[in-house]
Amino acid sequence: xxxxxxxxxxxxxxxxxxxxxxxxxxxxxxxxxxxxxxxxxxxxxxxxxxxxxxxxxxxxxxxxxxxxxxxxxxxxxxxxxxxxxxxxxxxxxxxxxxxxxxxxxxxxxxxxxxxxxxxxxxxxxxxxxxxxxxxxxxxxxxxxxxxxxxxxxxxxxxxxxxxxxxxxxxxxxxxxxxxxxxxxxxxxxxxxxxxxxxxxxxxxxxxxxxxxxxxxxxxxxxxxxxxxxxxxxxxxxxxxxxxxxxxxxxxxxxxxxxxxxxxxxxxxxxxxxxxxxxxxxxxxxxxxxxxxxxxxxxxxxxxxxxxxxxxxxxxxxxxxxxxxxxxxxxxxxxxxxxxxxxxxxxxxxxxxxxxxxxxxxxxx
Numbered sequence: 001x002x003x004x005x006x007x008x009x010x011x012x013x014x015x016x017x018x019x020x021x022x023x024x025x026x027x028x029x030x031x032x033x034x035x036x037x038x039x040x041x042x043x044x045x046x047x048x049x050x051x052x053x054x055x056x057x058x059x060x061x062x063x064x065x066x067x068x069x070x071x072x073x074x075x076x077x078x079x080x081x082x083x084x085x086x087x088x089x090x091x092x093x094x095x096x097x098x099x100x101x102x103x104x105x106x107x108x109x110x111x112x113x114x115x116x117x118x119x120x121x122x123x124x125x126x127x128x129x130x131x132x133x134x135x136x137x138x139x140x141x142x143x144x145x146x147x148x149x150x151x152x153x154x155x156x157x158x159x160x161x162x163x164x165x166x167x168x169x170x171x172x173x174x175x176x177x178x179x180x181x182x183x184x185x186x187x188x189x190x191x192x193x194x195x196x197x198x199x200x201x202x203x204x205x206x207x208x209x210x211x212x213x214x215x216x217x218x219x220x221x222x223x224x225x226x227x228x229x230x231x232x233x234x235x236x237x238x239x240x241x242x243x244x245x246x247x248x249x250x251x252x253x254x255x256x257x258x259x260x261x262x263x264x265x266x267x268x269x270x271x272x273x274x275x276x277x278x279x280x281x282x283x284x285x286x287x288x289x290x291x292x293x294x295x296x297x298x299x300x301x302x303x304x305x306x307x308x309x310x311x312x313x314x315x316x317x318x319x320x321x322x323x324x325x326x327x328x329x330x331x332x333x334x335x336x337x338x339x340x341x342x343x344x345x346x347x348x349x350x351x352x353x354x355x356x357x358x359x360x361x362x363x364x
Contacts, residue, residue: 064089064213064244065110065128070119072105079105081268082119087246087261092239094259095248096351098359102268103248104141107215110246111138123213134162137211141218141248143202147191151182151201154190155208162209169208176204180230195222203231207238214238216247220254232258252352262351264358271358280348286322288331291315291343300326300334315342 065087072080080102087093097103108114110121112133121128123135146154152173159169177183180200190198199222207214219235220228236258239245249255255262262279264272272279286303290296295316298305301323308317322331328346335341349357 062089063087064124065246066122067106067110068120068122070106070109070116070121072102072109072114072117078268080109080116083265083268083270084119085263085270085273087244090239090242090244091261092236092245092259093247094255094262094351095246095265096252096255096262096355097248097265101265103265104217106265107138107140107217107246107248111136111215113138134209135211136213136215137206137209138215139202139206139217139219141221143198145190145198145202145205148189150187150189151177151193152186154201155205158205159208164209172208172210173204176208179234180204196224196227199223200227200231203234211243213244213246216245218249219247220249220251228254252350252355256351264355266359272354276351279354280351283349283354284346286324286326287347288320288322288328289343289345289347290318290320290335290341292318292335293340293342296320296335296339298334299338300330319347 063086067083067085069082069084070080071078071082083102083106095103095106105114109116110128112128112130123129123132146157149157155173155176156166156169159172160166164172173186174183177186180203182197182200182204185193185197190201193201203219206216214235216235220231223231232254235245235247245258256276259276261275262272263270291311293315295307296305296318298320302320303323304321306319308319310316320331322328328344332341332344335344
């Protein structure tokens with residue numbers, strides 16, 4: 001047994017469904033007493049109950065969302081087949097897969113738009129309920145704004161649906177409209193907006209109630225490069241504030257740039273799940289990229305060599321794959337004995353290359 005912070009205890013209370021404001025205030029007071037004792041060397045801890053972390057509570061603090069053997073079938077179509085994954089708290093988590101793989105079905109189940117046929121969804125350690133959806137923000141790929149309503153009325157309406165007070169809804173709506181350069185359009189009807197502007201309004205409606213889990217289905221669809229970058233910055237800013245981000249996207253460069261973790265789903269099943277760094281490391285296979293001042297001619301046995309041509313500076317690029325029993329040190333020695341080595345690095349495939357390998361069956 002050992003002491004935990006009040007923030008952690010708050011998470012435990014939420015996970016157990018016991019989070020009344022009165023009890024939280026009481027525990028905060030006790031936590032402040034503990035801080036005073038530690039700072040002044042006063043031993044009052046023996047008079048306060050120690051709170052033990054169980055494995056269940058530790059897991060609830062590590063993962064905000066878990067899917068356990070979730071399946072869903074629509075008539076003859078199996079949309080999800082015993083899908084299990086765990087989304088770390090505070091992560092930017094990318095959900096990848098070709099069209100029809102089951103991504104949107106998974107997001108709808110998480111958000112309680114539909115339910116699983118089998119399996120369980122857990123939110124902060126407990127079986128997820130409809131009430132938990134109030135702590136989520138969901139922006140579907142098919143946007144759902146009321147075209148005849150003004151931007152302002154629409155944002156207030158969605159905020160109030162999620163339990164935000166009228167006063168707070170107005171403050172937040174104005175702040176977000178200003179941040180996304182839409183304040184002058186607040187009185188316009190949605191049907192008067194461009195597609196990109198309407199996308200921004202949909203995003204504000206998704207985050208205005210300050211969700212703990214933000215679910216985005218193809219969030220960059222319809223944006224030009226400038227506004228796509230703006231949305232990336234806003235999403236990452238929310239993540240820095242402690243919001244967990246789950247999004248699906250076909251834009252591999254966005255996934256590579258933003259995500260800490262990914263899940264690859266194909267034909268209703270998960271093929272890959274984990275941190276991007278660990279997944280990419282798993283695909284290392286003794287390949288190295290070289291830049292030399294002259295074309296590289298190997299004096300050692302190689303499994304393969306691919307010459308990628310000459311760049312604008314007259315430097316030669318190639319990719320080398322070593323044979324079993326050889327190593328990078330030997331390769332470097334071979335190059336510098338007969339050439340000038342300008343750059344040397346181990347090659348690991350990008351998320352896009354791993355995605356293509358799996359979907360085409362090359363690594364399935």
